[in-house]
Amino acid sequence: MDIAVIGTGYVGLVTGACLAELGHRVVCMDRDKEKISLLNNGVIPIYEKGLDELVARNVAAGRLRFTDRMIEAIRGAEAVFLAVGTPTAADGGAELSMIFEAAEQIAMVMESPLILIQKSTCPVGTSVEIERRVAAVLAKRGVQIPFHVVVNPEFLREGTAVTDFMQPDRVVIGADTAEVGERVAMLYEKIVPKERILLMDRASAEMTKYAANAFLATKISFINEIANLCELVGADIESVRRGIGTDTRIGPAFLAAGIGYGGSCFPKDVKALIKTGKDAGYQLRILESVDEVNRQQRIRQVEKVIQHFGGSLEGKRIAVWGLAFKPGTDDMREAPAIDVIHCLLREGAEVVAYDPIAMPQAQRVLDQRVRYASDALSCVDGADAVLLLTEWPEFLGLDLHLVAQKMATPVLFDFRNGFSPNRAYEAGLTYIGVGRKTKVSLKPITEPITSTK
Numbered sequence: 001m002d003i004a005v006i007g008t009g010y011v012g013l014v015t016g017a018c019l020a021e022l023g024h025r026v027v028c029m030d031r032d033k034e035k036i037s038l039l040n041n042g043v044i045p046i047y048e049k050g051l052d053e054l055v056a057r058n059v060a061a062g063r064l065r066f067t068d069r070m071i072e073a074i075r076g077a078e079a080v081f082l083a084v085g086t087p088t089a090a091d092g093g094a095e096l097s098m099i100f101e102a103a104e105q106i107a108m109v110m111e112s113p114l115i116l117i118q119k120s121t122c123p124v125g126t127s128v129e130i131e132r133r134v135a136a137v138l139a140k141r142g143v144q145i146p147f148h149v150v151v152n153p154e155f156l157r158e159g160t161a162v163t164d165f166m167q168p169d170r171v172v173i174g175a176d177t178a179e180v181g182e183r184v185a186m187l188y189e190k191i192v193p194k195e196r197i198l199l200m201d202r203a204s205a206e207m208t209k210y211a212a213n214a215f216l217a218t219k220i221s222f223i224n225e226i227a228n229l230c231e232l233v234g235a236d237i238e239s240v241r242r243g244i245g246t247d248t249r250i251g252p253a254f255l256a257a258g259i260g261y262g263g264s265c266f267p268k269d270v271k272a273l274i275k276t277g278k279d280a281g282y283q284l285r286i287l288e289s290v291d292e293v294n295r296q297q298r299i300r301q302v303e304k305v306i307q308h309f310g311g312s313l314e315g316k317r318i319a320v321w322g323l324a325f326k327p328g329t330d331d332m333r334e335a336p337a338i339d340v341i342h343c344l345l346r347e348g349a350e351v352v353a354y355d356p357i358a359m360p361q362a363q364r365v366l367d368q369r370v371r372y373a374s375d376a377l378s379c380v381d382g383a384d385a386v387l388l389l390t391e392w393p394e395f396l397g398l399d400l401h402l403v404a405q406k407m408a409t410p411v412l413f414d415f416r417n418g419f420s421p422n423r424a425y426e427a428g429l430t431y432i433g434v435g436r437k438t439k440v441s442l443k444p445i446t447e448p449i450t451s452t453k
């Protein structure tokens with residue numbers, strides 16, 4: 001099929017490259033000329049495992065092209081994916097101006113029948129509004145061109161985006177007729193069995209995406225609340241996590257306690273769903289708490305650091321391991337590190353940070369006073385404490401004896417529960433995790449779980 005993808009960010013670029021890999025002819029379009037120029041010069045603007053080879057292979061095979069011109073993107077296309085951003089608006093809802101603008105730009109130049117596929121995460125009713133706007137532009141142009149708007153939300157995660165796209169648990173397709181839904185389903189036939197392609201109405205597909213992200217965010221805030229309680233009553237969250245995660249009705253995924261969720265989606269999608277509820281006259285109490293618990297979780301961890309140093313961080317050198325919102329990505333959107341570092345600086349600390357991949361992105365958003373180290377060990381040189389904020393494997397494999405030796409005072413705040421407390425103690429570090437016993441006298445009975453899936 002000839003396909004256009006509008007918006008060449010994390011989702012658009014992965015979608016375009018993967019569809020090309022499946023044999024389709026794909027044109028990826030973005031209004032950001034710099035991004036398109038990089039891509040046309042073989043440079044991938046984001047860090048995502050496996051994406052560079054995938055893009056290079058499909059460009060070389062002539063199945064994947066990039067443009068900043070809408071008319072060029074949709075010429076000859078049968079289907080157009082809309083994968084532009086839908087960030088948080090001032091009222092907490094989803095900012096839809098970019099997706100409406102893209103749809104209207106398509107309507108202004110389309111010459112033949114099209115299926116518009118809403119890949120971006122958008123509140124219930126957006127597909128109907130897109131339909132209305134496209135029809136209005138076509139009417140203004142005085143042309144009659146058949147088109148459909150189909151909802152096909154994306155469930156990939158950054159860091160594993162290519163494999164998530166190529167091996168999805170399921171594909172959700174919301175369409176107003178079974179026939180158009182089936183046509184979009186054909187795009188996924190090679191990667192997912194038919195019974196896992198879920199055809200439904202458009203409103204339900206739009207809601208499914210928000211419900212999925214909101215549920216995963218709820219699991220995280222839930223386990224963080226239990227972890228906070230563990231700290232107060234002397235239980236260990238890693239044991240509890242194992243104890244509940246082995247119940248098949250609960251499952252082990254998304255139960256890693258820590259500093260809370262960040263990223264471009266959970267925070268914004270939870271807020272947007274709360275706003276959808278408000279607009280419909282329904283208060284989503286659970287999700288309001290999920291959002292609030294997540295906000296507090298960052299503050300709570302900084303308070304632990306302040307408390308450890310007797311109420312002030314004035315003149316303390318704090319090392320920060322990890323800046324991206326999770327390992328495997330350079331994405332700094334809503335990264336806990338932003339808030340944590342802001343608070344540390346406000347309290348008078350000197351901050352030295354290191355992230356194996358995200359430092360160039362971080363430098364754009366963090367305070368100029370932050371200093372950057374060239375590796376994980378030099379980051380802790382002379383530090384009064386080190387904070388693990390992103391559980392990159394590179395940190396977890398460090399020799400903690402060496403770490404302790406380099407520090408002025410050997411204190412490890414493990415805000416991702418990436419290390420074994422006993423390993424840290426044996427290396428001479430004071431260990432403070434999230435929901436972990438501050439002193440573990442027994443041999444470790446649980447190993448830290450670093451995978452979040």
Ligand SMILES: NC(=O)C1=CN([C@@H]2O[C@H](COP(=O)(O)OP(=O)(O)OC[C@H]3O[C@@H](n4cnc5c(N)ncnc54)[C@H](O)[C@@H]3O)[C@@H](O)[C@H]2O)C=CC1
Pocket residue numbers: 006007008009010011012029030031032035083084085086098099101102119120121122154155156157158264265
């Ligand atoms: N990042 C992720 O892991 C996931 C994101 N999503 C959803 O996918 C959507 C896109 O997210 P990301 O890829 O992260 O966003 P992004 O911000 O990385 O990329 C969006 C791109 O759209 C471009 N754009 C905006 N308006 C445009 C227009 N009128 N014409 C052409 N290009 C335009 C921007 O220049 C940007 O390059 C959002 O709705 C998000 O919630 C869904 C699943 C996963």
Ligand SMILES: O=C(O)[C@H]1O[C@H](OP(=O)(O)OP(=O)(O)OC[C@H]2O[C@@H](n3ccc(=O)[nH]c3=O)[C@H](O)[C@@H]2O)[C@H](O)[C@@H](O)[C@@H]1O
Pocket residue numbers: 121154155156157158159213216220253254255256257258259260261262263264265266325326452
């Ligand atoms: O809509 C989206 O954008 C995507 O949002 C998330 O993907 P992503 O944000 O890339 O990353 P996750 O692996 O879900 O992690 C999100 C945040 O939760 C945190 N997390 C995750 C799991 C866990 O157990 N504990 C925990 O604190 C991570 O550190 C990270 O900050 C979802 O997992 C995807 O299915 C979805 O498509």
